[in-house]
Amino acid sequence: MNRSTAIAAATEYFDSGRFRLDLERRVAHRTESQDPAAGPRLRAYLSDAIVADVERMGFTARIVDNPVSAAHPFLIAHRHEGDELPTVLTYGHGDVQLAHPEQWREGLDPWRLTVEGDRWYGRGSADNKGQHTVNLGALEQVLTVRAGKLGYNVTLLIDMGEESGSPGLNELCAQHRDELAADLLLASDGPRLSADLPTVFLGSRGVCNFELSYRARPESHHSGNWGGVLSNPAVVLANALAGMVDQRGRLLVDGLRPAAIPDSVRSALAQLSVDSSAGSPAVDPGWGEPGLSPTERLFGWNTLEILAMVAGDPDGPVNAIPADARAFCQLRFVVGTDPATIGTVLRGHLDAHGFEMVAVTVEHGMNATRLDPDDPWVRWALASMRATTGKEPGLLPNLGGSLPNEAFADVLGLPTIWIPHSYPGCAQHAPDEHLLAPLMRESLQIMAGLFWDLGELRDGRPE
Numbered sequence: 001m002n003r004s005t006a007i008a009a010a011t012e013y014f015d016s017g018r019f020r021l022d023l024e025r026r027v028a029h030r031t032e033s034q035d036p037a038a039g040p041r042l043r044a045y046l047s048d049a050i051v052a053d054v055e056r057m058g059f060t061a062r063i064v065d066n067p068v069s070a071a072h073p074f075l076i077a078h079r080h081e082g083d084e085l086p087t088v089l090t091y092g093h094g095d096v097q098l099a100h101p102e103q104w105r106e107g108l109d110p111w112r113l114t115v116e117g118d119r120w121y122g123r124g125s126a127d128n129k130g131q132h133t134v135n136l137g138a139l140e141q142v143l144t145v146r147a148g149k150l151g152y153n154v155t156l157l158i159d160m161g162e163e164s165g166s167p168g169l170n171e172l173c174a175q176h177r178d179e180l181a182a183d184l185l186l187a188s189d190g191p192r193l194s195a196d197l198p199t200v201f202l203g204s205r206g207v208c209n210f211e212l213s214y215r216a217r218p219e220s221h222h223s224g225n226w227g228g229v230l231s232n233p234a235v236v237l238a239n240a241l242a243g244m245v246d247q248r249g250r251l252l253v254d255g256l257r258p259a260a261i262p263d264s265v266r267s268a269l270a271q272l273s274v275d276s277s278a279g280s281p282a283v284d285p286g287w288g289e290p291g292l293s294p295t296e297r298l299f300g301w302n303t304l305e306i307l308a309m310v311a312g313d314p315d316g317p318v319n320a321i322p323a324d325a326r327a328f329c330q331l332r333f334v335v336g337t338d339p340a341t342i343g344t345v346l347r348g349h350l351d352a353h354g355f356e357m358v359a360v361t362v363e364h365g366m367n368a369t370r371l372d373p374d375d376p377w378v379r380w381a382l383a384s385m386r387a388t389t390g391k392e393p394g395l396l397p398n399l400g401g402s403l404p405n406e407a408f409a410d411v412l413g414l415p416t417i418w419i420p421h422s423y424p425g426c427a428q429h430a431p432d433e434h435l436l437a438p439l440m441r442e443s444l445q446i447m448a449g450l451f452w453d454l455g456e457l458r459d460g461r462p463e
């Protein structure tokens with residue numbers, strides 16, 4: 001019994017149709033976490049679609065109440081082989097985005113896994129039920145081939161509120177810090193860089209939304225009678241924004257610009273390109289920070305976007321100076337920007353440029369995380385994936401989008417390795433969400449290789 005036996009077992013798990021059956025019964029659970037009535041169904045996913053499977057693998061599992069949001073329970077399960085052995089924490093989420101069944105193509109039902117060639121349709125097939133089904137299935141095959149002894153401990157955490165912003169995940173990790181302590185987070189979510197490129201990412205950009213507003217007076221006033229002597233909130237706000245981001249999308253607020261991109265991140269990004277597959281928009285040349293490559297702008301830098309802005313009534317403009325103007329903005333940021341300081345930095349910038357009258361309201365966001373691409377765990381994961389697939393994996397220091405990785409990287413202090421099993425065209429969060437069968441088959445092999453190699457580490461650590 002060896003590594004290739006484990007990979008063959010994972011392949012057979014797919015080819016025999018057992019993976020499909022496991023995914024089919026999980027997709028059938030209507031686990032839309034944004035539906036206020038979904039609480040009992042979210043709990044049922046854990047009790048009916050996960051607990052028995054992991055108990056069969058020797059886990060001790062329990063459903064844990066969410067410390068912040070009663071409707072979104074967690075599952076914590078442990079498979080303990082020895083105190084002296086390393087522990088891997090793995091994470092997935094069983095909730096899905098609202099399905100909107102009426103928007104799906106004729107013949108598709110979001111709650112029934114439908115196979116059409118290489119595409120398997122269903123809500124959650126890509127995000128995230130298919131991904132944690134791959135990981136649990138691969139782990140089970142390795143366990144069988146190793147005759148019930150992995151050589152390490154496994155902790156499994158399933159979140160039922162990820163699509164609602166993972167309420168309570170940071171608090172849960174803080175409350176159960178000792179119980180969730182591990183040597184490594186190995187988890188799967190999100191898309192690969194492209195369908196045939198096995199991918200590793202090490203964290204995600206952070207996100208912070210904020211509103212800028214200026215109300216000059218209670219009512220609007222006739223622009224002929226008052227134009228020239230009354231300030232116009234829309235003009236003021238447009239100028240405030242122009243001082244924060246220029247006409248080429250360059251972020252101008254000093255305190256919100258990141259430090260130089262670290263060499264290890266820069267060299268990882270030099271190997272990548274921005275997704276250009278069919279259906280993706282063309283990148284605008286010259287947009288963003290000058291002197292950076294497109295991948296550095298997308299994954300290694302901070303960006304300020306205006307998501308929406310309004311003054312007066314754009315659908316029925318009248319000859320008046322509007323009373324107020326509002327803009328909804330978003331900062332995406334990399335490691336090094338502290339979200340706790342964003343409100344103060346914005347206030348300081350506006351005041352320094354004469355915009356004391358513009359109010360700033362900052363919403364709670366998500367931290368940026370990024371394991372160093374030079375970390376030994378990264379080299380270990382890349383080597384394992386290379387050995388399994390014969391391909392050079394893509395290494396993405398962090399996703400451009402956001403993921404609740406701060407719970408693992410910051411609260412638990414773990415090195416975080418994410419292996420995505422989806423692809424950019426999977427329509428996650430949209431109608432006709434699907435996975436690609438060949439990609440899932442390869443992902444099962446990759447995960448079986450990783451779970452095998454974890455048991456081969458000397459002293460429980462990569463060299």
Ligand SMILES: [Zn+2]
Nearest residue numbers: 127163428429
């Ligand atoms: Zn999602």
